[in-house]
Amino acid sequence: MADAGAADIGLAERIRNALARVIDPEIRKPITELDMVGPITVDDTGAADVTIKLTIVGCPAATSIERDVREATAATPGVTSVAVDVQVMTTAERQALTERLRGGRSARGIPFGPESLTRVYAVTSGKGGVGKSTVTANLAVALAASGLRVGLVDADVHGFSIPGLLGLVEDGLAVKPTQVGDMILPPVAHGVKVVSIGMFIDAPTDGTTAVAVAWRGPMLHRTIQQFLTDVFFGDLDVLLLDLPPGTGDVAISIGQLLPHAEVLVVTTPQAAAAEVAERSGVVARQTGQRVHGVIENMAGLPQPDGSVLQLFGSGGGEALAERLSIGQDAPVPLLASVPLSVPLREGGDAGLPIVLSDPTDPAAAEILRLAGQLAARPRGLAGRRLGVSTN
Numbered sequence: 294m295a296d297a298g299a300a301d302i303g304l305a306e307r308i309r310n311a312l313a314r315v316i317d318p319e320i321r322k323p324i325t326e327l328d329m330v331g332p333i334t335v336d337d338t339g340a341a342d343v344t345i346k347l348t349i350v351g352c353p354a355a356t357s358i359e360r361d362v363r364e365a366t367a368a369t370p371g372v373t374s375v376a377v378d379v380q381v382m383t384t385a386e387r388q389a390l391t392e393r394l395r396g397g398r399s400a401r402g403i404p405f406g407p408e409s410l411t412r413v414y415a416v417t418s419g420k421g422g423v424g425k426s427t428v429t430a431n432l433a434v435a436l437a438a439s440g441l442r443v444g445l446v447d448a449d450v451h452g453f454s455i456p457g458l459l460g461l462v463e464d465g466l467a468v469k470p471t472q473v474g475d476m477i478l479p480p481v482a483h484g485v486k487v488v489s490i491g492m493f494i495d496a497p498t499d500g501t502t503a504v505a506v507a508w509r510g511p512m513l514h515r516t517i518q519q520f521l522t523d524v525f526f527g528d529l530d531v532l533l534l535d536l537p538p539g540t541g542d543v544a545i546s547i548g549q550l551l552p553h554a555e556v557l558v559v560t561t562p563q564a565a566a567a568e569v570a571e572r573s574g575v576v577a578r579q580t581g582q583r584v585h586g587v588i589e590n591m592a593g594l595p596q597p598d599g600s601v602l603q604l605f606g607s608g609g610g611e612a613l614a615e616r617l618s619i620g621q622d623a624p625v626p627l628l629a630s631v632p633l634s635v636p637l638r639e640g641g642d643a644g645l646p647i648v649l650s651d652p653t654d655p656a657a658a659e660i661l662r663l664a665g666q667l668a669a670r671p672r673g674l675a676g677r678r679l680g681v682s683t684n
Contacts, residue, residue, distance in 0.1 A: 304371045305333040308341055311369045315361045318354045319471055319478040321527060327390060339373035341366050346382045348473045391476045394525055403521045403550060410672040411529045413554040415547050419569030421538040424590040425559040427641050429535040430458040434646040435664035437484035441530040446520050447489030449537040450513055456491050460644025467491035477524045483649060488524045490516060514546040521550060530672060548580020555585035560613050562592055567609035574617045586628035587614040594633035595655060604633060629663040631656050
């Protein structure tokens with residue numbers, strides 16, 4: 294580098310302005326707003342030296358950030374060459390960053406309380422095997438594709454599957470989130486910020502491939518609470534929670550932590566499944582939550598001859614909606630009836646949601662329609678303050 298006295302201060306400022314377009318892929322904010330850009334010097338030949346400060350050693354976003362910084366700097370008129378000096382924030386700088394992200398609050402709390410503008414949907418079912426997680430994952434991606442800021446909490450602690458459904462898996466294990474002090478930065482998949490207990494479990498050392506969580510109530514409650522307090526989701530339009538099936542500890546904890554959450558009940562058309570699903574909706578109401586609607590999954594499978602194969606029967610979703618409407622001020626609607634779809638299952642196995650890979654598939658089209666309906670609702674308090682219906 295040439296002598297600092299020969300530096301082009303104006304060009305250095307233009308480089309800093311260009312770096313405002315570089316977004317941290319985990320925090321989803323410009324690196325200039327996060328104080329991740331250090332000194333910038335440019336000599337009289339146009340050779341630029343840019344210092345960036347990563348949040349932690351081994352930051353998983355390091356490669357992409359350095360690449361984007363290099364490209365943004367090189368594209369600045371007047372720059373002839375680029376050198377990027379990668380450093381790591383000090384403890385004090387990381388603490389300042391976490392407080393800034395929390396809006397200046399050092400104390401942790403749940404940012405999705407009753408005064409939040411974020412729409413919170415708890416997706417539940419009466420029994421396992423009805424495709425609740427598959428529907429939740431695709432719905433989250435569809436909402437993000439519509440332009441909303443979406444977070445997804447995999448609260449199915451014992452049967453977590455969201456990382457796999459969204460492709461957040463490496464070498465058979467869910468990808469790890471980045472931790473900055475006591476703040477957790479969730480991985481992002483298809484525009485959705487995601488956290489799952491699967492991201493905190495190490496590979497087994499006994500030669501097996503499966504990982505299991507054998508926890509009871511108090512630890513489950515603390516885990517869900519930590520997901521809601523320590524994970525930095527930022528300002529979300531929608532937060533989805535994929536609950537475990539049934540009416541156990543996690544469902545009760547969600548009711549206590551997020552009593553204003555709206556519940557989406559997933560069932561198959563089978564009468565027996567719908568009857569069991571009714572219990573999850575009733576428990577949600579007992580904790581103060583409101584059932585927003587029913588999603589019927591695995592509905593009729595269209596056949597090549599134009600007929601429809603009702604593999605799991607029919608009418609369960611509509612019957613469930615009618616029963617859940619009893620005792621609630623507003624009727625509970627059947628929001629969607631998602632047909633059986635082999636591509637939907639294949640997309641889940643591959644970690645590529647069908648709403649992106651094949652949006653014309655009947656199942657994808659129905660989920661996209663539902664996402665459009667939910668996306669059209671006003672954010673949290675807005676509808677209530679304006680005195681309009683938010684159904």
